[in-house]
Amino acid sequence: PIFKVGEVVKGKVNLEQRKHLSRHHTATHILLGAARRVLGEHVWQEGAQKEVEKARLDISHYKRLTRDEIRRIEELANRVVMSNLPVHTFFEDRNAAEQRYGFRLYQGGVVPGKLLRIVEIPGWDVEACGGIHCKTTGEVGLIKILRTERIQDGVERLEFAAGEMALRDIWRLEGMVEEVAAKLEVPVSQTPKAIERLSSELRELRRKVEKLRSQLSKAEIAKLKSLAVPAGKFSLYHDLVEGADVDDLIAIASQLAEEDPRSVVLLFTVKGEKPLFVVIAGREVLNSGIDGAKLAKVIADSLEGRGGGKRDIGQGVGKSREFIPEAVNAVKKLLESQA
Template structure:
């Protein structure tokens, strides 16, 4: 639409404005817009042979006077009605110049030419994706290495292995990696891990199939642990997660895991 409007500007179409009876305007094929009500005499605006409409707005005498047309926004204002807002003339020129300057600044920051900015961004995005994949792989390896130490200190609570530790994990995804390692190693029993990130507590609990059969439920366990450090959460019998608001209470909450397991069993 923007291209069409600019084409009509460049064609320098004469704008003819007349007032006439509405019947005569309709005979000319004038378009009535938006279901508006009109009187017996109407204002008819004809733009070359391209457009003829009933319109009360102020208009130029020639489309060339508009200079340049640049759409800024397009929104809905009612059922079946859209509104286009645009800049024209000097304002449009300044807008385009501003956008061009911003593109040049971006190109300078990216150390490339303005027209090559999209390709440079795509290249950097691909590099970032590669780095993230590599980082995820390294995090998984680190979690696996740390898991051996964490999983070696299981307690026996009424014949069930229980591991409850505070670990270094930047987010819930990292905690889930520990839980996945625990499951892969088939250690069994109950696993409850907690970590502090951005002054908040992340918690995860996992319960093996044989422990579930003894009435243990990861969602119930994590709910009680989270409550001890100002949080809440829940989940499935085999896996659950939660958050807390009081990092200083995390150690005490994890120390309570054996008694919680014993109570729920």
């Protein structure tokens, strides 16, 4: 709407939103006092932001917060909530306030003017602050630290929620735990043991997979040695290794090229319909001027795909496995040209 000068406008305060903001404002003061008592008097408020669903408090501290420190801060803050201390808000002359409370008043920054609005939780925290607040700490409700992070050197950020918003986050976490427990088909109380058992089984399966990979690599190397193709003064080893991934191909080709410095090892695997390739040249092949990048280009062109590489290794992908024989023949011709 467009208003005219002098027109009377009625505004309506969103009381529900105001309630959440008040809780987060007061919770900020409570957490700051708790952090100072847990971490030390060096703690200073470096910044803060309050929203309806959550809030954050940035504090000065020389290292990352530990899990124990976070829990102690959270526990102490909630003890203050349960103590239901009064939250006083009043105005006072700047000079008088500074003499009475010191410059800790300006935790949130220097406030302009000769008259300061003071927010005080007696015996806990005092600060010059213009925000809306609860009347007592008990009105804040549960305070839950959601996460912490190091936003810059010497500054820790605490992201938290208070009251109903904290409860909602706990419900969210409970839901996640219940979902995990359901997938593991165990009661929630047995979830940690079930996860540990699953992790142990996964480690054992990985160990077996690595053992099988090693055995397959040895078998593939033995097979390749029996399939060596003369190519001028060099040897060409090539094969299509079904079910292997690129890392497997690299491991096999590297070992064989190391054993036979006069060789080029060209291995393929297929993902979907597209062939992937790895090519590695032995030391004497490299010395002749043929390197991984040059080999990769020749192979990729034959496969109607793309590829590239460095001096000792080339990789790429082709259009169709039907072009693999052409790629092998192109590499063979390249090696024979060096004779």
